[in-house]
Amino acid sequence: MFRSMLRTTGFALAALALSAGAQAQAPIKIGSVLSVTGPAAFLGDPEKKTLDLYVEKINAAGGVLGRRLELYTYDDGTSAGKANTFVKRLIEEDKVDILVGGTTTGSTMAMVPVVEKAQIPFISLAGAVVIIEPVKKWVFKTPHTDRMAAEKAFEDMKKRGITRVGLLAENSGFGQSGKKETLAVAGKYGMQIVANESYGPKDADVTTQLTKIKNTAGVQAILVFGFGQGPAVVTKNMGQLGITLPHYESHGVASEQYIKLSGRAAEGVRLPAAALLVADALPKNDPQKPVVVGYEKAYKARYKQEVSTFGGHAYDGLMIAVGAIKRAKSTDKAKVRDAIERTKGFIGTGGVVNMSPTDHMGLDLSAFRMLEIRNGTWTLVN
Amino acid sequence: MLSQTLQYFFSGLTNGAIYALSALGFSLIYNASGVINFAQGEFIMLGGVCAVMLTAAGVPLPLAILIAVLVVSLVGLMLEKLAIEPAGDADVVSLIIITIGASIFLQGVAQVVFGPGQRALAPFTGDAPIMIFGASLLPQSMWMMGTGALIVLILAWFFGRTRLGKAMLATAHNRLAARLVGINTRHVLALSFVISAALGAVAGVVSAPITLTSYDVGIMVGLKGFVAATLGGLGSGLGAVVGGLILGLTEALAAGYISSAYKDAVPFVLIILILFFMPRGLFGARASERV
Known part of the structure; x- marks a missing residue:
């Protein structure tokens, strides 16, 4: 009798301790709206797979600031209207700390007004220049521009x-x-x-x-x-x-x-x-070599598929976000935003990223490699 | 100069042949049921996609084509049995809406089975272009035009000479009267979907080496085919082919001589004009004579 009571109390205590621990260690919520289906599916699909894979990897390695990452993704079916609805849900209901995503320029631009109003850092995975020009305080992007x-x-x-x-x-x-x-x-x-x-x-x-x-x-x-x-x-x-x-x-x-x-x-x-396409052909001393080869290996091992630059953009976005949260030592939205803007020398799959208050992408022309198709495969042009 | 004009002409014929093949399917079902089947583009997509998947799995091309046509015919039959027939005597507009739903459904299934990417089918007889007066034409374009012509002949024979074909025409014209003279109108409707699905599959297979194929290729082919069918006169086989070729040629000539930026606008201006002055399309007048 006494023993069983002790056991119950023990359980209760343990449960209490656990919940207290969970409260102090609330997960960091990352929100994402991607075009996993529809015409842009071949961009959105590898992006989602990449985010899933790396959030899992980061959690397995102990998370960020001792906190677990929690990923919230919605599929907008390549419709800008839906992207707008989902980003509201991410901000208001899921209460995410940071946004990584927006597969197409259309979806991204539909999300921007909501993001700016809510004042939440947002790293887009879409291409066009309009996303970062003129500079929008809360909006960043990883892919190269047209x-x-x-x-x-x-x-x-x-x-x-x-x-x-x-x-x-x-x-x-x-x-x-x-x-x-x-x-x-x-x-x-x-x-x-x-x-x-x-x-x-x-x-x-x-x-x-x-x-x-x-x-x-x-x-x-x-x-x-x-x-x-x-x-x-x-x-x-x-x-x-x-x-x-x-x-x-x-x-x-x-x-x-x-x-x-x-x-x-x-x-x-x-x-x-991007260098990702010719990962194996890059010279050994290329600073991007370890990053792109590492990403390629991890992605191929998990999904048995060739990597695409689009998944690489998602990798870069997630890593820039995680890096900024680490440097800000919190998920305070304004601090994280400032930290993203101060990203310097980050080596991603897309190139070396040096952000500034006037450049929310941070890539220069060296991020692009000139490739030529020879014998049915990509080769570097020097 | 001649070679340039001729090249525009060939480009128009290639695109036009695809539109014509698609338009034929619209005309066929319209003939048999008065329904405009917006899933016609998906039949074409499925034909191409099945053939690509089978050849990728090592099935020789002729056999792959045969299996693809059979599979798609079965899909056509199921569409009629599971979606159109349960609607009973619903009016034509409801049936058309059902076909739109079916089209979205088939696209979704194809995306899951086939994946979101694009693939190409190998050309039937090589891809060395045929040079005519300095302009080049792919052998596959000839295949498409030849197939289109053959299908028109077969359909003309079927509707004009066989009892079954005549029964289908009668059903289209007046279902009740057709039933009264002993035609099983339910079978006729099912048959029209099967034939039109088979036709779509053939069109999809012959055009796949040129258009490339993916789960969403049917939308464009379907819409342009519908425009071509309306242009030529719904229900007319010859009209469908002529409509398709006119559509392709005006697009190409507009792109060549005006600007490729207006290429897509020209056929639509054309169809507004034709429908304004000839509401039944170029060859559709016969429909009113069917008394």
Whole structure:
């Protein structure tokens, strides 16, 4: 009798101690809205997998500031409207401490007003420049911008003595934004856009546009801005027409799928992309080498899939968030925000990140590598 | 100059052939039931996706095509049995809404089974382009146009010469009267879905090497096919093909001679004009003569 009472008391005490411990050690809540289904699924899916994997890894290693990470993710189905609803739920009901996510520029921009009103740090995984320009106090991003892609391509063209470029942009959000940025930076590199055509993301044949570009007087190279199957159709059509002009793509095609879909026609295509794609080919002394190889190994081991740069963006976002929380020594939103803004020398899969009050992305052109497709695989162009 | 114009023409024909194949499926079901089947694009998607999955699994192409067509026909049958038939004598608008739901459902299933990525089917007879006066055409485009022409001939024979085909036309025109003369109208409706699914599958397989294929490829093909069918006159096989080719050609010529930025607008302006002046489309007048 006495013994059983003791036992009960013991249990009660233990339970009390546990709950007290849990209160002091409340988990750090990370909220995320990703496009896991819908047209942007091939971006959102690896992003979610990456967050799941690394939150688990960080927890297994003891968490952050002695606290567990708790991940709240919602799938917006590539709909900006839903992203707006879910971010409200994350902030008001789940009461998250920080947001990492927003797969597409559309979703991100739908979340921004809510985030700014709630004053919560937000690291976006989407591409376009508008997210960080003008600088928004609470909004950061990890992926390279389309402007950088255009600049990197122009830089490489300049080296090859090319100055007259035919532009072929997809009439999707990504392609149109890319087109705008391309036209904006062309002058800076002394480039002349001699042809400016567009195509639909689901067009089965773009030989018309390509013929027009090919027959434009003085054109020296073709720059294509698009992602998904469109650029593959463009590439195949260039093969069909026997166009031998230097062919540049954007970072939107930086996936194995593009090479597979385009087949032989992809040979010689150049594009700017993150170091992650050529992890194994990086020189040993490259500062990014250990990071990208480590991420690639962990991801492949867990999911038996090739890595994509999109999952890498999620890795970078999570690590920047965790680093900032560590430096701020709390989850106080204003302190964490300040700490994110002071991120310096962080080596991620996308490049070396140096944020500042005027730069909420922190990447420069060195973050992009110029790749060329040779023998059906990516090779570094020096 | 000639080669440039010819290239625009070939580009238009390639796109147009895909629209035409899709439009044929719309016309067929419309003929048999008065329903516009918005899941037609998904039949095309499923055809391509099945063929790609089978060939990736090592099945030889001809056998893969056959299996894909059978599988998709079965899907068409199930769509009719499980979704359309239980709706009973619901009016045409309700049935159309059911097909929209079915389309979303099929896309979802395809995304789960096939994954979100895109894949390509190998061209039937190589991808070395055929050069004609300096313009190039892929052999696969010829396959598409040939298949489209063949299907039109078969359908013309089926509806014009066979009892079953005539029974389908009669059902479309007046279901009650058809029932009175002893036609099993329920079977006719099921059959129209099976045939149209099979047709969609064939279209999907022949066009997959060019359009590439993914779970969401059916939306665009379906919508453009619907536009083509309306343009040519709903219910007319010849109209579907002509509508598809006109659509493809105007797109290509607009992109070539005006600007590729307006490419998508031109066919829609065209369809507004045609429907304004010829509400039944180019070849649809026959529908009113069917008394």
